[in-house]
Amino acid sequence: MIHHAPALLIAAPASGQGKTTVTAALARLHARQGRRVRVFKCGPDFLDPHWHTLASGHPVHNLDLWLNGEDDLRARLHEAAAHSDLILIEGVMGLFDGDPSAADLAVKLGIPVLAVIDAGSMAGTFGALVHGLRHYRPGLPWAGVLANRVASDGHESMLRASVRADYLGPGPVDGLAGVDTGWLGALRRDAGFALPERHLGLTVASELPDALERLDALADALADTPLGRLDAAGWQRWAVPFAPVPPRPVAPLLRGRTVAVARDAAYCFTYPANLDTLRELGAELAFFSPLADDPLPPCDAVWLPGGYPELHAPALAAGTRCRAALAAHVAAGRPVWAECGGMMPLFDGLTLADGARVPMWGLLPGEVAMQKRLAALGPQRWCTPQGELRGHTFHYSLTASPLAPLAHTEPARAHGKAEAVYGQGSVRASYFHAWFPSNPEATAQLFLPEAP
Known part of the structure; x- marks a missing residue:
């Protein structure tokens, strides 16, 4: 109609x-x-x-x-x-x-x-x-x-x-x-x-x-x-x-799984459509605040969306319960997807725009440094085994890590720069902001454990 x-x-x-x-x-x-x-x-x-x-x-x-x-x-x-x-x-x-x-x-x-x-x-x-x-x-x-x-x-x-x-x-x-x-x-x-x-x-x-x-x-x-x-x-x-559009079928690939989602002033870059897609995939969502040093709620996977960790770096660094819970989650082999600002605290340290270095969580090796100018901006695609996952990049920081990227996104415009997708254990992290509705099947894989 x-x-x-x-x-x-x-x-x-x-x-x-x-x-x-x-x-x-x-x-x-x-x-x-x-x-x-x-x-x-x-x-x-x-x-x-x-x-x-x-x-x-x-x-x-x-x-x-x-x-x-x-x-x-x-x-x-x-x-x-x-x-x-x-x-x-x-x-x-x-x-x-x-x-x-x-x-x-x-x-x-x-x-x-x-x-x-x-x-x-x-x-x-x-x-x-x-x-x-x-x-x-x-x-x-x-x-x-x-x-x-x-x-x-x-x-x-x-x-x-x-x-x-x-x-x-x-x-x-x-x-x-x-x-x-x-x-x-x-x-x-x-x-x-x-x-x-x-x-x-x-x-x-x-x-x-x-x-x-x-x-x-x-x-x-x-x-x-x-x-x-x-x-x-x-x-x-x-x-x-x-005019109406025929509904797109989404397989419940995350049925029975709980995804913990960070949500507070440091983790505030979340598309409502991404949350809807996780629910369409069958996931239960549980929210927590790293800024409040919340421990992880009982969950099968964690999503750390983007935001402003650089504005709250000392508070994030001081939190011990959240960091310990994330470390235990990773040690148990449970998935973590971290994008842009959600990725930054996972590294060893974050250097702020004024030059001060704040030790961070050390779940990934490397350093993040804020820049005075925009470091990257534009649409990106990630060609996954499940097909193309679309998204974008927009950040003022740069990351240096000894990790060899698992993959790179591809810029959708000629002047863009590819973004690394880092991985260690069950952690996947990138400056890439994914638009989950563009490929629910690829999205589900971010929150599923790798096959043995």
């Missing part, structure tokens, strides 16, 4: 324009009004979804034509449309950046684009940017533009005047006579609206005690724009049909 739901893809000419801010504000505004809002994020991203989950009250899944595959992507949107009043998709980088880009997704699925443009240092050029974004790609569905970081009412008037009426679309917004469909409002420049950042991206929402208050302030500001004043009928102009 085809489900229809209003949907927008929130994009921009570049990173840092305010896509996450506007997406989260829209989600919060409508969730406060009792509407069921589902938010998605284009591309492999762990941090923006934390804010969107807080704003919408629902898990946030990632959408990427290469990472997910088109069937998986369509299935997630169809399921969301069946239970939602509104679907919001935050783009990645600039609208046309990447291969595939956010524009590719918008065109393929027929989802209208809302452009967010930082207008802080421009006036008439704003209209040229709007025109270029709208017409650069033939067939791009278009909703309109929202100006961000606007200085004053006069500045807003100049920006709106720069958006020529003959580019604006089929007429006034429903219920808002005289308002062009291309101009959807402006948000003022206000330091209180900024979502705080650090290396890797936004600060995780759960770490800020005033995170919800920040979102409420953003939602209040957005409510005073033409976009924010749209009622349910007005949103129907952006309704999109989402």
Whole structure:
């Protein structure tokens, strides 16, 4: 059955324009009004979804034509449309950046684009940017533009005047006579609206005690724009049909097995879709916190996802119960899959950006050192005996180990660098962030003991 739901893809000419801010504000505004809002994020991203989950009250899944595959992507949107009043998709980088880009997704699925443009240092050029974004790609569905970081009412008037009426679309917004469909409002420049950042991206929402208050302030500001004043009928102009996709059978290869998953401020890079895949494979999930020095729960395998071990290195190093439990788990030959930040504490030491070395857990030989610049970024594939497992890499550290890698991932783009997959005993570890739904069979092997 085809489900229809209003949907927008929130994009921009570049990173840092305010896509996450506007997406989260829209989600919060409508969730406060009792509407069921589902938010998605284009591309492999762990941090923006934390804010969107807080704003919408629902898990946030990632959408990427290469990472997910088109069937998986369509299935997630169809399921969301069946239970939602509104679907919001935050783009990645600039609208046309990447291969595939956010524009590719918008065109393929027929989802209208809302452009967010930082207008802080421009006036008439704003209209040229709007025109270029709208017409650069033939067939791009278009909703309109929202100006961000606007200085004053006069500045807003100049920006709106720069958006020529003959580019604006089929007429006034429903219920808002005289308002062009291309101009959807402006948000003022206000330091209180900024979502705080650090290396890797936004600060995780759960770490800020005033995170919800920040979102409420953003939602209040957005409510005073033409976009924010749209009622349910007005949103129907952006309704999109989402067709069903035949379900993918998943063999219960992990039935009867418990996977312990690290989850806290140091281990917070976990796709909800990965957890869903483990459950589809039949696994029971048990969560624990290395930061709290939790011992391992009773389990057959352990997953150490990525995160920020470098921000919590002394606390992780001081924990003895968790380290001892992991060591006993490995000594018993039970599997451990550690990715990126989850891998880093397994080595002998971690050197922080200020040069201080923190002794770590010593479950793998070698040293990890934080860098001042990004060390690797981009999509990756791991060609396993069970087929291709897709994922990505994104890290600021480098690892030196005497271990000979068991395998290497392959970059999906020409300029990328392969990532080593390390192994010792029952431990498998890499900077590679796996997207489990891309190959459930290969995923299951990460959590099964090797055949004798």
